[in-house]
Amino acid sequence: MRELERLPFEDLGFARLDHHRALRRGFPEVVFGLGKTPEQVATIVERLAMLQDRVLVTRTTQEALARVQERVPDAVYHDAARLIVVDRRRDAPKFPGVAVLCAGTADLPVAEEAAMTAELMDCAVERIYDVGVAGLHRLLSQLDKLRKARVLVVVAGMEGALPSVVSGLVAAPVIAVPTSIGYGTSFNGVTALLSMMNSCSPGVSVVNIDNGFGAGYLAATILRAGQPEG
Amino acid sequence: MRELERLPFEDLGFARLDHHRALRRGFPEVVFGLGKTPEQVATIVERLAMLQDRVLVTRTTQEALARVQERVPDAVYHDAARLIVVDRRRDAPKFPGVAVLCAGTADLPVAEEAAMTAELMDCAVERIYDVGVAGLHRLLSQLDKLRKARVLVVVAGMEGALPSVVSGLVAAPVIAVPTSIGYGTSFNGVTALLSMMNSCSPGVSVVNIDNGFGAGYLAATILRAGQPEG
Amino acid sequence: MRELERLPFEDLGFARLDHHRALRRGFPEVVFGLGKTPEQVATIVERLAMLQDRVLVTRTTQEALARVQERVPDAVYHDAARLIVVDRRRDAPKFPGVAVLCAGTADLPVAEEAAMTAELMDCAVERIYDVGVAGLHRLLSQLDKLRKARVLVVVAGMEGALPSVVSGLVAAPVIAVPTSIGYGTSFNGVTALLSMMNSCSPGVSVVNIDNGFGAGYLAATILRAGQPEG
Amino acid sequence: MRELERLPFEDLGFARLDHHRALRRGFPEVVFGLGKTPEQVATIVERLAMLQDRVLVTRTTQEALARVQERVPDAVYHDAARLIVVDRRRDAPKFPGVAVLCAGTADLPVAEEAAMTAELMDCAVERIYDVGVAGLHRLLSQLDKLRKARVLVVVAGMEGALPSVVSGLVAAPVIAVPTSIGYGTSFNGVTALLSMMNSCSPGVSVVNIDNGFGAGYLAATILRAGQPEG
Amino acid sequence: MRELERLPFEDLGFARLDHHRALRRGFPEVVFGLGKTPEQVATIVERLAMLQDRVLVTRTTQEALARVQERVPDAVYHDAARLIVVDRRRDAPKFPGVAVLCAGTADLPVAEEAAMTAELMDCAVERIYDVGVAGLHRLLSQLDKLRKARVLVVVAGMEGALPSVVSGLVAAPVIAVPTSIGYGTSFNGVTALLSMMNSCSPGVSVVNIDNGFGAGYLAATILRAGQPEG
Amino acid sequence: MRELERLPFEDLGFARLDHHRALRRGFPEVVFGLGKTPEQVATIVERLAMLQDRVLVTRTTQEALARVQERVPDAVYHDAARLIVVDRRRDAPKFPGVAVLCAGTADLPVAEEAAMTAELMDCAVERIYDVGVAGLHRLLSQLDKLRKARVLVVVAGMEGALPSVVSGLVAAPVIAVPTSIGYGTSFNGVTALLSMMNSCSPGVSVVNIDNGFGAGYLAATILRAGQPEG
C-alpha cells in the first residue's frame, strides 16, 4: 500500500501519465488513441518518448501520426493495425511461443495488431493466416506449428468457430479475438464473440471485438508467466 | 386460384382442420402442440386420425397423450422428441439420403425429433451423434457417411460451430438446428443460431432453436425435390 | 481422412486458395469480397481464373472490379447484386426448378444476387418479383409457377411474411432471405429474419440478412440433391 | 383545467380510485390485476361496484376471484381471458362492427380477452378463429365477414403475419395483438410484435404482447369514434 | 374469393401496380420510396398519375422528385415530411376530427408527415405542437381541442410519455408515433416505442418509429370507420 | 491514502466486514442478501449487531430472518420491502424533505423499500402513492407536497412516465426507480428504466430496476448534502 501511494504520475491537465507502469505491470503505459485529439496524442507521445524506449499508441490515425512525427520523428504508423510505434531498442531478444491465427483475409488487420503488439513485448510470433473452418485441411496442415505454440491468439469474424476447433487440437491456452467482419446478423462481431464465449472446448478466453492489441498484450503476459522471473 | 377457393377444411370452433394439406403440400397437417390444451389436442388428433393414415403432434406432453389415447389407442409418445405419432402404414418404403448429426449428447432430443419426423415422411435416416468440433477426429472418422448423404441435418448448441465444419466437407445442403443447450451467453440457443446464420461456408440454412421437427420436415421435402415426381 | 490430408491449397500469404473445392463441394471456391482490399481481390481472381472456368466474387465493389479487369478482362460486374463474375463456359445446360420471389421492388438486388448465383451453378431461374402480402392477388396469380418449382427462394424485408404464405401454398422447400429493407423496428432486417425463423408453415429455412448469394447457392445444391449423380 | 382540478378520486391508501373516469374517458376505471394482492383487488372491486354498474379486472387470478366474491357475489371469472367481470346492466344494446381474428388455437385466450372487453363496452363481436396464413384458404373463405367489420382486432403469435395479410384485404383499421405463443426466437412474442410493427400494409397499429384487453378497449373507442355522440 | 382472383394489377417488371387498391382499401396504392431508385419511383408515379387523381410517395428524396417532375410536373415535394404528393382534386371536402400532437420541435417532421397524409385522405387536421410533458401546463391549456378530436395522433421521442398522458385525458383512440429523436439509450426511438407500448392508459396503439405516414393513414381510416358509408 | 491503508475490516472467511464504513460513508455497511445463504446472513448480522446500533439486510427472505432471529432476536422483517432491520436507537431525530411517490399499487413494495431505507437513515418521508399519469388529477392534487420536498423518489413500472412529469413540476432532484411491473414489452422493468433515462425534463437520475434501497439511500445522502456537516 505504501508503495502504491508513492507511485509517480505526471499531470498534463487532460491526462495523467502513469510513469510507474513499466515497473508495476512489466510494460510502459500504452496510449489508447480513441477519442483523443491528434494534438493530445502528440503531446502524450512526446512526453512518454522522453522517458521510455518504447511507446505504443493503439486505435489511432494517420492524422495523429502527422502531429506525432513533428515531435517524435522516429514514430512509425502501421496502417492495417492502426498502431503508432516508437521502438528505440536494438536487437531486443524475442521469446518464441506465440502463434497468431486468423480465419480469413479480412481478419488480417486485427491479427497484425495482435502480432505486432506481442512482438513489441519481446515475443517471437508465428503467423498462420486464412485457415477458416470451411476448408479444414488448410488448418490441419499447420498442426505442427499449432502444437509448438505456448499460447495461441485466434482471430475470426462471422461465426467465430475457429478458436473452438483450434483449442480442441492443442494443450496451450487460446485467446479468441472476434472481429467485426461479416454482415447482417454478424452484428459487427457480436455473433463471433458470443460463439467464442460458448466454446465447447475448455481453455479458451475472449477479448473485446477487434481488440488485437489486448490479445497480443495478454499473450505476452502469459508467455512471461512461465519465464523464470515471471 | 379456383383450386384454392375450393379447398376443404373443417371448423371445430377452436380450430380449422386443413384436410387438403396432404394434396397441397405432400404431407397431412401436423398438429403444433404448444399452447393447446390436452383436450384440444385430443379432439384434433381423433378427427385427423379418421381421415389420415399418419398423425403427428409436436411439442406436446405426456398429459396430452393420455387424453389422446382414450380416443386413439394406437397413438405413441416419443419422450425426448416430445412427439405423439399415429402411423398406420405398414412397411412404407424409406428413401435413403438423410443424415442427422448432433454435436453433443445433450442435443440428442432435438436430433431425434428431426430424425423421427423425416422417417415418418418416408426417409431412411443415418444418425451420427456426439461429433462436436472439440474432438475433430470423431467427426472426421464419419466422413464417408457424411459424403453419402443427400441432405444433412446438423444439430448443435453452445457455439453452434458444427454446421460450418460439416458443410465445408460435403456438397449436399446442410440444415442447421440450434439447440438451447448451454448457459450464460448461450442465451438459450440464440448464440448457436447466430453462429449458424453467419456460417463462412455456403450451403447452410437455419431453422428456429430446438426446431427438430422443422428440420426433419425440410430434409424430407428436399429429398423429395429430387424424386421423379417431385 | 487420408483424402483430406492431401487436399491441395495455395498460400498467397494473405489467403490460402482451396483448389480442391470444386471436387469436394461441387462448385469452385467463391471469393467473399467483404473486408478484402481491391488488390487482394484482384490477385485472388487472377489466380483462380487460371485454374477454373468460373469465378464468383460476392459483396464486392466497382473499385475492386477495376483492379480485377486489369488482369482478367472478361470479368463482369453486376451492380445491384454486387457480384463479379467470370464465366467462360459456353452454352452450359441449365436445370429448371428454381423460383426466386421477392416481396417488394426494394428487395430486388438481393433477389438478383440469389438468381444469378443459382444460374452460375447451372440452374434455370423463374423470377417472380413484387408479390408482397399486402396485395395477395398479385401472388395468387402466380400459383402455377410456384407449384412447378422444386425449390423456392423467397426474399422479403419489413415484416418478412412472404415465405410463410408461399410455403403454405407449395410442397417444395422454401429458402427465406430477409433483407435490410425497412426502417425503425425493422432493425436492418432482423425483424424479417426473426419472422421467417418463426414461420407457422414447416418447410422453411432461413439464411443471413441480404444473403442472396447463400440462398442461390443452397437452392442449387438442393436441386442437385435430386439429380441422378447427386 | 378548472374541470381537471375538481376531478374526484378516492384514496384507499394503497390506491386512488378515479371515479370520474367514466365521464372523462367514456368507460369506468379498469382494475389492472398484475402485482396487486387478492386482498387489494377485492377491496378495490368492492368499492367500485358500489358506484358503477360494470367492473372489469384484467390479468387476475382464481385466487383473487375468491376474495372478490366474498364481497361482490355476482363477480364472474373468465378463465382463459384472466378477467373478473361484474356486469349489472340488462340487455345493454350492442353496436356491431368489431371482428376479432386469431391465427391459431393457442392464441384463443388473448382473442377472447379482446372480444369480451369489447362486448363489455357495448360492441357486438364477430369471432373468426384459427385462420393463420399457412392455410390461406381458411382466411379467404371469411372475406365477407372481414369486409363488413368497421374495426378488426387481429391476434397472432409466432411470425405474426396475419395482420398484414388481413389489412391488405380490407379498408377498416386493424389492431394487431402479438401473442407470446412460440418458442426459441419467438422471444415470448417480441418477434410477432416486431413483425406487426413493420407491416407493409398501412392501416395497422399494434398493442403490447398478449394485451387482448387493450385491443378490445381500443376497438370499442374506435367504433364509438364514429357514433353520432362520439 | 372470386373477386380477389379477378383483381387487376399491372406488371412493370420491377413492380406490380395494384390498381384495385382504391376500391378494396378506400385509398389508392401509396408508393413506399425506401430502397427504390429515383428512376423506379418516377416510372411508378407516372403510371399511377394516369389513373388516379392523387399519388403519394413516402420516405423519398429531392433526387427522386427531380425525376418525377420530368414526367409529372405537378408533383410536389414536402421536405420535412419526405413526401411527394400529386393532388388534382379541387376543393375536396375535409372531415374534421383528427388532432396531431407532438412533444417537441424536433418531432415536427414526423407530425407533419402524419398530418399531411390525413389531409390527403380527406381529414381536417388540428395541429398541437411542442406540448411535451416536462411543461404540463402547455398541454393542459389545449384540453378543449384534445377533447373535440375523434382520433388523436401523438408523436414523441425520448421517453415517449406524451401518449399516456393524453390518453388519460380523452375518450377517443390515440395513435402513438415514436420518433427517433434522442441520443444514447433512446436507441433511435426504440425507448419511446417501448414506453408507448406499455402505456398504463388503455386506448393507445403504436406504429413503427417515425412512421408518420402510417399514423395519418390509420387516423383517416378510423375517422372513416364512423362515417355512414364506412 | 495512509488513512485508507489502516481501515479495519474483519475476515469471516466467506465475507470481509467493513467496520469502517460508517465513518467513511456516513452509514454502516448494508448486507446485500441476494446469493447469500441464510447461515451466512445470520453470521454477518450477528457480528455487525455487536458493533453497530443499526443493521440493514436487503433482498432477503423469511428463511434468512429465522436464522437471524435465533441470534439477534430484535431483528425485524419487512415483507413487501424484503428488508431485515435491526434498529436499537431510540427517538432518533428525523430530518424532513424526502418524498416517495409511486405510480401504481403494484409499485408499492419497491416504494416502501425506499421509504424505509431513508427512514433508517434519519429522514422523515412523505408517501404519495398511486398517482400514475393516466389520471393526472390524482398527481396534481398533491402539488403542494411535491414542492415542499427537497428530494423526490419516484417509483414506476410499465412506461415509467411519472418521473418526467413530476420533475417538470418541481425544482428538487428526482431519483427515478423503475419497477419490474408490467408484461410483454415491459421486459421486467427495462422499458421503464429506458424511459426514465430519456426524461425530457432535466434533474432526473435513475437507479437499477426495483432498487428501492438504492434510491432511499441516495435520497438520504442528498438530504445530508445540504446539512451543516455534510
Added chain:
Amino acid sequence: MRELERLPFEDLGFARLDHHRALRRGFPEVVFGLGKTPEQVATIVERLAMLQDRVLVTRTTQEALARVQERVPDAVYHDAARLIVVDRRRDAPKFPGVAVLCAGTADLPVAEEAAMTAELMDCAVERIYDVGVAGLHRLLSQLDKLRKARVLVVVAGMEGALPSVVSGLVAAPVIAVPTSIGYGTSFNGVTALLSMMNSCSPGVSVVNIDNGFGAGYLAATILRAGQPEG
C-alpha cells in the same frame, strides 16, 4: 393547480417557450439543440435572451451558433461540450461542493459539459480528470478533494467502473455519466451505463449516455437542496 393553469408560455408555432420555468424549477428553460434547425435555435435563443439573463443550448453545432450570433452577439459556443451559452450576469457568486471526475482523456468533453452546466447554475466546480481505475494511485492521490465534495459527477466510458470505486470512498451522492467512448461491446456507452446501474456501492445514480448537461444540472439541484432556501 390554479397556479399551474395560469403559467405563461409563448407559442412560436414550432415551439412553446416556458417562461415560467425559472420560477417553477429554479432555472430558466434550457434549449435542447438536437433535431432543431439552426433557424429554430436562433429564433428561440433570441426570444429567451430578451427575458432572461442566462440562456443555455445543449447538443448544438457551430452552424447553429452562427445563426444565433447574428441576433444575440454575446452568445458563446463551447466546442467540446457542444453548448451555446449566453451569460449576462456579472460576478455571480459560486457555491462550492461539486466535483467532476472523468476516467480518461476521451471522456473530457462530457465532463466539461457537466462542469460548465453546473457553473452556469452557480456552482463552483472542482475538476479531477483522467483518474481511471487502471491506475488506482492517480485516483487515490485526490482523496482529499473527493471527500470535500458535497456531490460528485463521475464520467466514464468503456467498463464504467469509476463511479463504484469513487462512491466507496465518499459519503456524498455520486451521479454517474456513461460515455460512448469505447468500441465493440462497449455498444456506444451501453456497457458503461449498465455497469453503473449495477454498482455494488449504494449512493450512485445514473443519467443517459453522454448526458453531461443532465448530470451538471442535477448536481446543481442537489447542492441547492441543502441551501437554506432550498
Added chain:
Amino acid sequence: MRELERLPFEDLGFARLDHHRALRRGFPEVVFGLGKTPEQVATIVERLAMLQDRVLVTRTTQEALARVQERVPDAVYHDAARLIVVDRRRDAPKFPGVAVLCAGTADLPVAEEAAMTAELMDCAVERIYDVGVAGLHRLLSQLDKLRKARVLVVVAGMEGALPSVVSGLVAAPVIAVPTSIGYGTSFNGVTALLSMMNSCSPGVSVVNIDNGFGAGYLAATILRAGQPEG
C-alpha cells in the same frame, strides 16, 4: 494429420469418449453435465474411471451423483461448485501461482468451481474472497498475494469492476469470470461480462458467465505454459 486420424475414441451410442484427450490436450476429457441424464453421466463416468486416474463432471447434480456412486463409489460431489470429482492420485505435487479472487460472498460458488478445477489440474491455489471495489482497502490489503500470483482468476457479478482494478495492480494475466449475481439490469451476468470485456486495463480476458470451470482450466494451462515441458 496422420496422428489425428488414428485418435481413439469409444462410441457409447449417445456419446463418443475421447480417450486420447489427455495426450492431446494435457488433461483427460471433462464431462459437461448440463443436458445429460443421470444415467448418461453415470455410464460415462464409469467408463472413464476405468481408464483414467481423475474424472471431472461439471454442472451436475446430487441426483447424478447418486447414480454415479452406485458404480464409482469414490466419486465426490462438491455442492456449491456443482462438480463430481474422482481423484485417485496420491500426493500429486501442486504448482503454485494461481490466485482466485471474488468480489462478494455470493460469487463464492463460481470461485470455488475455478479453484477446485485448477487444483485437480495440479495447481496450488491462493483464495482471496469478498474483496469487491466498494471497499477498496480490503483488496489493497492483499496486494502482496496478488503480485505473487502468475495468473489470477477474478470472479465478480453486478458491475464486474474487480478485474479491471486488479489487472491495474499486477503484471500477470487476469482471467475474468462474470457471475449471474445481481438483479434487474445485471441481466443474469451479461452486464458483468460486458464490463469485463471493456476493461480499460490490458491483460484481461473473459470466459462465459458462471464458467468457473473454464477459468480454472485456463489458469492451469497458462501456468503450465511456463513449465519446462509446456
